[in-house]
Amino acid sequence: MSEPNVRAGRREQLRLERRQNIVDAASKSFLENGYAGTSMSGLLNTIGGSKATLWSYFRSKEELFAAILEPAISSMRVDVSHTLDSRDSLEAGVADFCRRFMQANEPPEALGLWRLIAAESGRFPEVGRIFREHVVSVTEDELATYFKRGVESGILREEDCHSMARVLLSLCISRLDRKLWSDPTAGPLLSVEAEADWVTSIFLRAFATQND
Numbered sequence: 001m002s003e004p005n006v007r008a009g010r011r012e013q014l015r016l017e018r019r020q021n022i023v024d025a026a027s028k029s030f031l032e033n034g035y036a037g038t039s040m041s042g043l044l045n046t047i048g049g050s051k052a053t054l055w056s057y058f059r060s061k062e063e064l065f066a067a068i069l070e071p072a073i074s075s076m077r078v079d080v081s082h083t084l085d086s087r088d089s090l091e092a093g094v095a096d097f098c099r100r101f102m103q104a105n106e107p108p109e110a111l112g113l114w115r116l117i118a119a120e121s122g123r124f125p126e127v128g129r130i131f132r133e134h135v136v137s138v139t140e141d142e143l144a145t146y147f148k149r150g151v152e153s154g155i156l157r158e159e160d161c162h163s164m165a166r167v168l169l170s171l172c173i174s175r176l177d178r179k180l181w182s183d184p185t186a187g188p189l190l191s192v193e194a195e196a197d198w199v200t201s202i203f204l205r206a207f208a209t210q211n212d
Helices: 003-033 040-047 051-057 061-068 070-085 090-104 108-120 125-152 161-181 192-207
Strands: none
Touching: 003 040, 003 051, 003 061, 003 108, 040 051, 040 061, 061 070, 061 125, 070 090, 070 125, 090 125, 090 161, 090 192, 108 125, 108 161, 125 161, 161 192
16 A cells, blocks of 8 residues: 555544544534533543544534444444344344344443433424434334334235334334333343243233234
């Protein structure tokens, strides 16, 4: 590689590292201080540098908040498409998706992000909108595409595929709700494996043609 290309490659690497440092600092601030308590100027006090540099990476706090969702978006898209397309049966694909979704939302940092969104989206609608557009809708679209193939093959009833996707996600999120709010009346949680199988069975009883 020529020297100019080496220098260009190094500059790009430094740029990506700088961007990641900003995202990491923003993620920590959003989770600890909330959306309202995080500001672009406050981040500068943490990471250093100039306002012009920060704004060259992210033009607004909304854009920065969307950036901290990127890892979740990327992993969920890979999980959804890979899981659903690599299974021999719809039942196996749905069950594996449920397991992966539940496992992805078990870590404390994932729960912290859900709490942040629940707490701040009422006062700051952009928080809920960003999460909806960048995470929830992405997953719903992937599921709906998969369910459309199930409808076309006669495995699933002719229902609105996005509605089916929302039902499945709601069933999966019920586990997350119990973890978020620590409901003492709900009893102990099932294992992820057991709950994924239970959710799958409910979904198939509702939408599989063999149950007609």
